[in-house]
Amino acid sequence: MQKRRLGILEIWNLSFGFLGIQMGFALQNANASRILQNFGADVHQLSWFWIIAPLMGLIIQPIVGHYSDQTWTKIGRRRPYFLVGAVLASVGLVLMPQADIFIAFMPALWVGAGMLMIMDASFNIAMEPFRALVADNLRSEQRTLGFSIQTVLIGIGAVIGSFLPYALSNYFGVSNEAPAGSVPQHLILSFIIGAIILIISILITVFTTNEYSPEEMKAIEKAKAEADEVDYVEEDIKESKLTDIFTDFVKMPETMRQLSWVQFFSWFALFGLWVFSVPAIAQHYYGLAPDDASSEAYNEAGDWVGVLFSVYNLVSVFVALSLPKIAKYFGRKKTHAYALFIGGFSLLSIYFLPNENWLILSMVGIGVAWASILAMPYAILAGSINPKKMGVYMGIFNFFIVIPQIINALIGGPLVKYLYGNQAVFALVMAGVSMLLAGYLVTNVKDVDEKK
DSSP, X not given: OOOOOOOHHHHHHHHTHHHHHHHHHHHHHHHHHHHHHHTTOOGGGHHHHHTHHHHHHHHHHHXXXXXXXXXXXXXXXXHHHHHHHHHHHHHHHHHGGGGGGGTTTSOHHHHHHHHHHHHHHHHHXXXXXXXXXXXXXXOGGGHHHHHHHHHHHHHHHHHHHHHHHHHHHHHSOOOOOOOTTSOOHHHHHHHHHHHHHHHHHHHXXXXXXXXXXXXXXXXXXXXXXXXXXXXXXXXXXXXXXXXXXXXXXXXXXHHHHHXXXXXXXXXXXXXXXXXXXXXXXXXXXXXXXXXXXXXXXXXXXXXXXXXXXXHHHHHHHHHHHHHXXXXXXXXXXXXXXXXXXXXXXHHHHTTXXXXXXXXXXXXXXXXXXXXXXXXXXXXXXXXXXXXXXXXXXXXXXXXXXXXXXXXXXXXXXXXXXXXXXXXXXHHHHHHHHHHHHHHHHGGGOOOTTSOO
């Protein structure tokens, strides 16, 4: 017995919920900093508020992975988790930009930060099972395609989420102005639309995707062991304890250990991009001061950052569609290394370009790196993991996404204030250097599925 080869439509449905997740994530990435600034946060404090996101990933994803490995319900193994995560994330999306309605009870800034925490926790509940679902349902030779299609859907969702505030303001006449201490109406409406699309897209995956039962997975693993002429050792995963996450961490495969450094420097760079792009571009290209956050010009700069983010996400869609062929020609390691080099130089270029319109070129290169970051590490990793531990190891792998973000969150703000003289653009320069280093480290990774 072996896993059934899935058709393209089935693979799309497998990850379709990620479109909604990433739309919500893109709305957060492009707008959370300026929403928090509208509620009173200083530029050097932004990374401290953003520490919520990686902390939630560090805590939640391994736990969700551990329990989803052991779960079997009427709607499957992974699906209950991303369904619950979607509902909770939608609540956070609706309430975060409207945090000032709670001002009678507590400061809007703290309510907004709390909603950011709810969103991040919920996105993490939903994300990890999607990664594991692709690895569960696809044969080894289809995994690059599966994670590439997942990246395409991520890109489409992110394009919509990033561009939506700009479109509502410029094409539909929704106001992008608000009194000091409040969020413009076009952002509030964007987050509500994002919540609706998130729920709908998750339900499409829930109702169109089947999962292999524990008995079927056992039979598949046994058949694979026989084909590989190795002994099949049956392991009852239900006997494992939550504390086994730490044991699994110590025993992680060599490939995961090597990829951990690549992920570390890749996501250190991405966190800097997401947190500091709005203040960096507002200062460096629009000539605005940090305390101009409530001005119309600052909101225009923020909307332009949303457009730029939609560009890199749109580019990632087309790159992701090409990744299987590119990886087949160059190999997965070289493909990922080249993409990270392109992204690193593109981040550095943000400092040197003549005006904000030229930043579109920077975003094209960042889009190449983003597409590869979302697909190649998982395609390389999946072949090195025991299928019984797929969920927990996908969760543990997330450590190397969130730990660099936590470190950047702790040091990023002080660096901007004390080393960069409140010039946030230098945080993006640092991000470029970090991504170049990640590209170099890919060369040390062992891809166990790659044919010699």
